[in-house]
Amino acid sequence: xxDVNDALVLLLAGGIGSRLNILVGHxxxxxxxxxxxxxxxxxxxxNVMNAGxxxxxxxxxxxxxxxxxxxxxxxxxxxxxxxxxxEILPPRTGEKDSDWYKGxxxxxxxxxxFIKANPSEQVVILSGDHIYRMDLNDMIACHRAKKAGxxxxxxxxxxxxxxxxxxxxxxxxxxxxxxxEKPKVARTNLASMGIYVFDTEYxxxxxxxxxxxxxxxxxIIPKAIEExxxxxxxxxxxxxxxxTIQAYWDANMDIIRPDSGISPEAWGIRPNIETKRRxxxxxxxxxxxxxxxxxxxxxxxxxxxxxxxxxxxSPGVIVRKGAAVRDSVILExxxxxxxxxxxxxxxxxxxxVGCGAVVGCGDAEAKKIxxxxxxxxxxxxxxxxxxxxxxxxxxxxxxxxxVQPGFSRSSAPLEECQHGVVxxxx
Numbered sequence: 551x552x553d554v555n556d557a558l559v560l561l562l563a564g565g566i567g568s569r570l571n572i573l574v575g576h577x578x579x580x581x582x583x584x585x586x587x588x589x590x591x592x593x594x595x596x597n598v599m600n601a602g603x604x605x606x607x608x609x610x611x612x613x614x615x616x617x618x619x620x621x622x623x624x625x626x627x628x629x630x631x632x633x634x635x636x637e638i639l640p641p642r643t644g645e646k647d648s649d650w651y652k653g654x655x656x657x658x659x660x661x662x663x664f665i666k667a668n669p670s671e672q673v674v675i676l677s678g679d680h681i682y683r684m685d686l687n688d689m690i691a692c693h694r695a696k697k698a699g700x701x702x703x704x705x706x707x708x709x710x711x712x713x714x715x716x717x718x719x720x721x722x723x724x725x726x727x728x729x730x731e732k733p734k735v736a737r738t739n740l741a742s743m744g745i746y747v748f749d750t751e752y753x754x755x756x757x758x759x760x761x762x763x764x765x766x767x768x769x770i771i772p773k774a775i776e777e778x779x780x781x782x783x784x785x786x787x788x789x790x791x792x793x794t795i796q797a798y799w800d801a802n803m804d805i806i807r808p809d810s811g812i813s814p815e816a817w818g819i820r821p822n823i824e825t826k827r828r829x830x831x832x833x834x835x836x837x838x839x840x841x842x843x844x845x846x847x848x849x850x851x852x853x854x855x856x857x858x859x860x861x862x863x864s865p866g867v868i869v870r871k872g873a874a875v876r877d878s879v880i881l882e883x884x885x886x887x888x889x890x891x892x893x894x895x896x897x898x899x900x901x902x903v904g905c906g907a908v909v910g911c912g913d914a915e916a917k918k919i920x921x922x923x924x925x926x927x928x929x930x931x932x933x934x935x936x937x938x939x940x941x942x943x944x945x946x947x948x949x950x951x952x953v954q955p956g957f958s959r960s961s962a963p964l965e966e967c968q969h970g971v972v973x974x975x976x
Contacts, residue, residue, distance in 0.1 A: 557690055557747070558670040559603050560658060561594055563678030564611030564641070564651055569794045571927050572936045572955060573898060578610065579793065580678035581617040583881050583899075585805050585814055586849040586864050587821050589620055590792060591678040596819040599627040601686035603674065604634035607664050609657050611641055626822040639664060653764035654744075659757045665750065673753055675746040675766075681801050682743075682789035683817040689783045690747055699752035699779030700771065702726065703745030705789060714791075715741035716767040718782055726780040731767045740782065742767065743789055752779065788812045795927055795934065799896055802862045802879045806847050832865055840871075856886070864899075873903075878910075887943075897935035898955065904943035909933055909953075911967040916949045919969040928952065928970070936975070947973065 567579025574582065580591035598606055606629055610617055623629075624636030639661050641651050651657040658665075658675065665673060672690055684703065693701035704718055712733065719728040719738050730736060746766065756770050763769035774780045788811035792798045804810035832851030837843060842857040851866040856873035866883040869875055873886045878895040886892055890903045893910035894917075903909060910933050912919075917931030928934065928950040935941070936955030947953065948969035956975040 556670050557603055557672040557674050558665060558668045558750070559598050559606045559674045559676065560639075560661065560665075561591075561598070561606060561608045561676050561678050562654060562657060562744075563591060563608050563617060564614075564657065565679065565793075566612045567679065567793060569927055570792075570798060571795060571924060572934055572952060573795075573798070573896070574613070575955060576613065576937065577616040578613050581620055582792075582798070583864060584681070584792070584798070585802060586847050586862055588814060588819060589821070590681065591617065591620070592819055592821055593681050593683070593814075593817075594676050594678050595621070595624075595627045596817070597682070597684055597686055598674075598676070599629070599820065600683075600818050601690075603686065604629065604631075605668050605670075606636040607639045607661060607668075608636060608678070609639045609651070609661065611651055611657075614638070614640065620822050622822065622824075626820055637664070653768075654766045655757065655770050656764040658753070659761065662754065662757065665754065670750055673748045673750050675748065677744040677791075679793060680744070680789060680791055681812065682785075683787060683819070684745065684785060684789075689745070692783055693747040693749075693781070696724075696781045698747075698781045699749050699756075699777070700774050701747040701781045701783050702771070703743040703785050704740050704782040705743060705785040706739055707741045709736065709739045712736045712739045712741055716771070717741055718780075720782050724782045724784065725778065726771075726775055726782055729767075729772050729775055729780075731772075743785060744791075745783075747783075795896060795932055796930055799879060799932055803860070803877075805862060806845055806860065838871070841869075856888075890941075894931050894949070895933050895935060898937040898939075900938045901935045901940070903935075903941045904945065906944045907941045908946045908967070909935065909941060910949060911946050912949045912969055916967075916969050919948075919950060921950045921952065921970045921972070923972050924952065939975075 563580040567574040584590050629636040717730045718726040790801045804812045835848045835852040838855040841854045845860045846858045847862045849865040853868045855871040856869045859876045861878045863880050864882040867880050868885045870888040872889045875892045880897045881899045884901045886903045887905040889906040891908045921928035931949045933951045935953045939953045939957040946967040948967040950970045952972045954975040
């Protein structure tokens with residue numbers, strides 16, 4: 551039998567991630583910055599690295615450039631060497647859009663040549679947009695011990711959330727005996743994490759049976775269950791799919807909550823080398839006399855002269871004297887000018903909030919006014935600021951709003967606070 555570390559890894563990183571709205575307007579979802587110095591995909595890549603797995607294919611599709619630049623040669627995660635490597639695998643696009651990946655199984659099917667060129671007994675299939683730490687070696691060992699065709703990472707979720715997942719019913723040996731894909735009325739709350747170990751021969755055989763079967767949850771897994779080939783691998787740690795604005799904000803807030811269970815440094819999560827170099831080039835965060843900082847993550851290069859409470863600030867964020875940032879996620883090199891207030895906001899890179907401006911004004915009732923154009927994206931009071939948006943002095947922006955990337959206003963700013971609207975860059 552081959553060594554556990556011989557398993558081949560395929561990392562699915564091509565989803566459009568539309569529920570993250572303007573955060574994915576110019577980047578793939580796995581490339582979205584997270585937790586001050588990371589990107590979302592760093593968690594999956596680091597899990598692979600920590601397991602000693604050395605051969606990785608990253609399946610990209612939508613807006614892949616920033617993701618490809620981020621991964622580079624894979625050196626940051628030790629994927630370089632004679633027998634090690636990471637390869638970017640875009641869709642085998644022809645002349646039609648239909649040649650793009652249609653689903654999870656179709657994406658793997660289009661890369662059968664990569665699987666065959668990297669012989670292994672098992673193929674590990676991961677998603678690039680989850681925040682978690684898992685011992686992949688233990689999962690592979692359990693898969694081999696059960697002599698399974700497929701092993702699926704699964705965890706218990708609230709019944710109110712199970713409709714978002716594939717759900718498995720298991721016997722006393724953790725064999726999955728029935729499957730419900732995103733059930734409206736569920737019989738179980740044991741949810742698929744989108745993490746799979748396949749026996750390589752079984753995977754290739756399943757993919758060869760019917761090319762119209764494009765999705766694991768809808769097509770491949772139910773048939774494999776009939777053949778008694780599918781087992782659950784129970785997971786009990788922290789895991790979050792950050793595919794929505796609410797989940798993204800929640801996961802960032804979890805980093806600064808002592809008992810949340812997430813700890814990127816303790817987990818051994820690595821950012822890429824360029825991020826490390828940029829961090830080393832920056833001065834340590836500077837806290838001016840009279841500033842207030844509580845329950846926050848402040849990255850290198852930040853300058854805090856005002857107030858920061860319960861927030862995550864990426865490198866180079868400046869909060870001027872008299873400014874206040876609360877319950878917010880502020881990405882790299884953004885500036886909050888004197889007297890400005892930012893409350894319950896997710897802000898992309900290099901935004902500028904002018905003196906005395908307020909982003910996130912309004913009380914608890916205002917938070918209930920959902921966004922008119924994106925009611926399923928913004929409904930809890932969070933306001934989004936797009937990359938390089940400029941909020942002029944004195945402007946007031948309410949709850950559940952979207953400020954498009956590059957927004958600026960040369961005319962008199964709005965003093966009346968509007969909720970649930972989109973501010974166009976035009």
